Amino acid sequence: MTGEPQADCLFCKIVSGDIPATVVRETDTTVAFRDISPQAPTHVLVIPKAHYPDAGSLAAAEPQIAADVLREAAAVAAGDKVDGTGYRIIFNTGSGAGQTVFHAHAHVLGGRGLNWPPG
Template identity: 80%
Template sequence: MAGEPQADCLFCKIVKGEIPSTVVHETDTTLAFRDISPKAPTHVLVIPKVHYPDAASLAAAEPAVAGDVLRAAGEVAAQEGVVGSGYRLVFNTGAGAGQTVFHAHAHVLGGRGLEWPPG
């Protein structure tokens, strides 16, 4: 059921404390932790504590929580000191876009040049 923790979801297990992570920020509805394979000097994942497979389904079902994810991402960027130099928020949706964990999450990337388009 959408919103409910999924037994086979890596991020649900992180939320429950079953898998360790380097938590950098937490609210009642979100958890932010360092990416284990960083693509920039600052690379933090911000997830909702409820399970939805992607950002669009989260926003459709629980828009307030989607807003909480964005707010937390901004707080993480400030905490990490990348607001002044700029940062990127990325929501990958679907395997073709690079999503590997199907639990909605934002990547907060910063600390180096992030010209567009990437690559």
């Protein structure tokens, strides 16, 4: 949980450019890219460049970078013009919650009705 890149992490490889992604935004601390299996017209992942396994560990170690992820999620929504109609920011934490890549990331979903509860 040091924030250092992990050799076996898919998202660390996207950050380094070793794996291609459709990047929509990038800052000094974050990368936002389109999900390869979108669940809504807008489905973008916003990740910190630093590796932390989940949102809680990121927030504990790097609260400013956690805030950067949220700020970029809002910028993604504005860029895709779903900020006026509504969007969802989701952090899945743990395999039981559906997390499959253990690098903190936010899903930004919008562009269609998003009923609650999800599913």
